[in-house]
Amino acid sequence: MSEGICSHIQAITTVKHARRRECDECVKTGARWVHLRTCQECGATLCCDDSPNRHASAHARTSGHPVIASAEPGERWLYCYPDDAFAEY
Ligand SMILES: [Zn+2]
Ligand SMILES: [Zn+2]
Numbered sequence: 101m102s103e104g105i106c107s108h109i110q111a112i113t114t115v116k117h118a119r120r121r122e123c124d125e126c127v128k129t130g131a132r133w134v135h136l137r138t139c140q141e142c143g144a145t146l147c148c149d150d151s152p153n154r155h156a157s158a159h160a161r162t163s164g165h166p167v168i169a170s171a172e173p174g175e176r177w178l179y180c181y182p183d184d185a186f187a188e189y
């Protein structure tokens with residue numbers, strides 16, 4: 101991990117990956133998503149802010165879980181909502 105990242109991201113030692121390549125919330129309603137993000141607190145995989153339902157940021161707001169990882173193949177980065185901090189791993 102590089103310098104200049106927040107304590108939430110620094111606290112992550114093992115990155116959680118998506119259990120399934122789908123948004124946990126969108127599948128319930130048959131909604132579509134653009135990209136997937138995995139919550140690093142509880143492991144929920146949810147859709148990004150380019151998706152109509154923005155489940156990942158809604159989850160961060162309501163649950164207080166700050167950090168997500170991209171669940172897209174080939175992407176290796178973490179993002180912290182409250183600090184707007186970004187880190188590759
Ligand atoms: Zn943070
Ligand atoms: Zn979704």
Ligand SMILES: [Zn+2]
Pocket residue numbers: 139140141142143144159163165
């Ligand atoms: Zn969570």
